[in-house]
Amino acid sequence: MVKQLVAVFLAAILTENYVLSKFLGICPFLGVSKKVNTALGMSAAVTFVMVLATAVTYPIYENILVPFGLDYLQTIVFILVIAGLVQLVEIILKKYMPPLYNSLGIYLPLITTNCAVLGVTMLVLEKAAQDPSYTYVTAIVNALGAGIGFLVAMVIFAGVRGRLETADIPKSLKGLPITLVSASLVSVSFLGFAGLVEGLMG
Amino acid sequence: MNAILIAVAVVGAIGLVVAVVLSFASVFFAVPTDERVEKLTSALPGANCGACGYSGCSGYAEALAKGEAKPGQCPVGGEETAKNVAEILGVKAESGVPTTARVMCSGSCDNTEKRVNYKGIASCSAAFQLLAGGGKCTYGCIGLGDCVRECEYGAIKVCNGVAIVNEDLCRSCKKCAAVCPKSLISIVPKRSASVLCSNIDKGAQTKDDCKIGCIGCMKCQKACEFGAVKVEHFKASVDPELCTLCGKCAEACPKGVIALPADYSKNE
Numbered sequence: 001m002v003k004q005l006v007a008v009f010l011a012a013i014l015t016e017n018y019v020l021s022k023f024l025g026i027c028p029f030l031g032v033s034k035k036v037n038t039a040l041g042m043s044a045a046v047t048f049v050m051v052l053a054t055a056v057t058y059p060i061y062e063n064i065l066v067p068f069g070l071d072y073l074q075t076i077v078f079i080l081v082i083a084g085l086v087q088l089v090e091i092i093l094k095k096y097m098p099p100l101y102n103s104l105g106i107y108l109p110l111i112t113t114n115c116a117v118l119g120v121t122m123l124v125l126e127k128a129a130q131d132p133s134y135t136y137v138t139a140i141v142n143a144l145g146a147g148i149g150f151l152v153a154m155v156i157f158a159g160v161r162g163r164l165e166t167a168d169i170p171k172s173l174k175g176l177p178i179t180l181v182s183a184s185l186v187s188v189s190f191l192g193f194a195g196l197v198e199g200l201m202g
Numbered sequence: 203m204n205a206i207l208i209a210v211a212v213v214g215a216i217g218l219v220v221a222v223v224l225s226f227a228s229v230f231f232a233v234p235t236d237e238r239v240e241k242l243t244s245a246l247p248g249a250n251c252g253a254c255g256y257s258g259c260s261g262y263a264e265a266l267a268k269g270e271a272k273p274g275q276c277p278v279g280g281e282e283t284a285k286n287v288a289e290i291l292g293v294k295a296e297s298g299v300p301t302t303a304r305v306m307c308s309g310s311c312d313n314t315e316k317r318v319n320y321k322g323i324a325s326c327s328a329a330f331q332l333l334a335g336g337g338k339c340t341y342g343c344i345g346l347g348d349c350v351r352e353c354e355y356g357a358i359k360v361c362n363g364v365a366i367v368n369e370d371l372c373r374s375c376k377k378c379a380a381v382c383p384k385s386l387i388s389i390v391p392k393r394s395a396s397v398l399c400s401n402i403d404k405g406a407q408t409k410d411d412c413k414i415g416c417i418g419c420m421k422c423q424k425a426c427e428f429g430a431v432k433v434e435h436f437k438a439s440v441d442p443e444l445c446t447l448c449g450k451c452a453e454a455c456p457k458g459v460i461a462l463p464a465d466y467s468k469n470e
Binding site: 060065068069070073076077080081083084085087091092094095096 | 205213231232
């Protein structure tokens with residue numbers, strides 16, 4: 001059980017990294033990775049929302065959508081629930097944890113319909129359908145791992161972009177082009193982790 | 203048909219639950235905000251320049267509402283904004299002295315010469331790092347217009363090799379002062395005389411470098427009846443608080459480097 005959880009957690013960070021392997025959540029990945037500080041803030045908010053969203057959408061899917069035969073409405077219901085959830089979290093944080101609210105700042109509402117968050121909630125259900133040993137707890141651990149994986153990708157890429165600032169870049173590649181090129185290289189570097197988790201836990 | 207109805211009912215019910223929870227949450231967890239903050243923010247110019255010392259206009263508005271700041275700290279909005287802000291807060295406006303940025307250099311192409319012919323990046327900070335500007339006077343205006351590019355109000359232009367501030371357009375946001383590599387730009391009250399030179403070399407050296415530079419001859423200090431003019435490090439400076447604009451220092455100056463506000467309006 002614990003072994004499975006560790007394997008799922010590590011796989012979500014390294015081999016199935018949502019940004020670098022599944023290419024979800026690319027917009028914040030490119031948008032707020034200019035500085036390590038903002039990258040950290042954004043990743044913290046994404047991790048938080050991913051775990052919370054999975055914790056809420058998983059039972060909704062299992063207990064409401066499947067019994068009614070409405071699993072084809074997954075996407076729209078999940079977006080609705082996640083958006084409402086993020087709003088609720090924002091209101092509660094504003095009241096009881098103003099420092100955290102201020103530090104998450106604009107990122108919290110921004111990730112309301114982040115595709116990485118929606119992707120995690122939907123992909124864990126896909127996995128659960130294939131694997132009977134995959135439970136609610138596994139799904140939450142998977143979501144946490146996905147969030148940490150997002151953080152790792154953001155921080156690594158913020159570091160790469162920091163180096164880009166001082167690099168001598170050809171004029172035609174300046175700005176977004178070189179950012180995309182370096183993003184693809186970072187993504188390729190993550191291919192090196194393929195099979196790592198299976199090898200470790202195998 | 204049934205399938206559609208069930209789908210609509212389930213999604214509608216989920217949406218309704220979310221809506222009800224959210225509306226209850228917004229009532230139960232409401233954070234009381236000072237409604238004056240919004241009013242104050244709209245009364246401020248919204249330039250977010252930070253010249254008031256707070257993080258932009260909203261920061262200043264919050265500080266005002268808390269009573270930590272006073273109206274009239276916004277140089278961009280000037281007196282009108284101070285009056286509006288004071289009205290919202292219900293306090294009396296303190297009339298601030300209108301200020302302006304001034305370039306403390308008169309080293310135009312007619313008055314001074316180039317030491318070297320700088321042909322590098324057209325930016326004062328770049329030229330300053332390389333050759334301290336390339337002019338004969340190492341204290342003088344480089345004239346490549348870093349301040350011109352920084353000014354959001356189009357109040358600065360470079361005339362004949364030296365930057366000049368149009369004091370009617372200047373809002374004293376201090377951005378130009380921060381960007382000048384030689385720190386030639388000062389924020390001073392509009393109604394005061396200024397010695398438009400920053401050269402602190404000895405008189406003989408200054409004379410070599412610039413026709414109009416202040417040589418520290420002390421004539422202005424003696425001419426001033428109010429003790430507003432002082433010569434330090436071979437350069438005169440005017441204390442704007444004591445200056446009465448009598449113009450005697452400007453008359454006494456053998457170089458003609460002391461300017462009165464009237465001279466500025468002539469320039470424009």
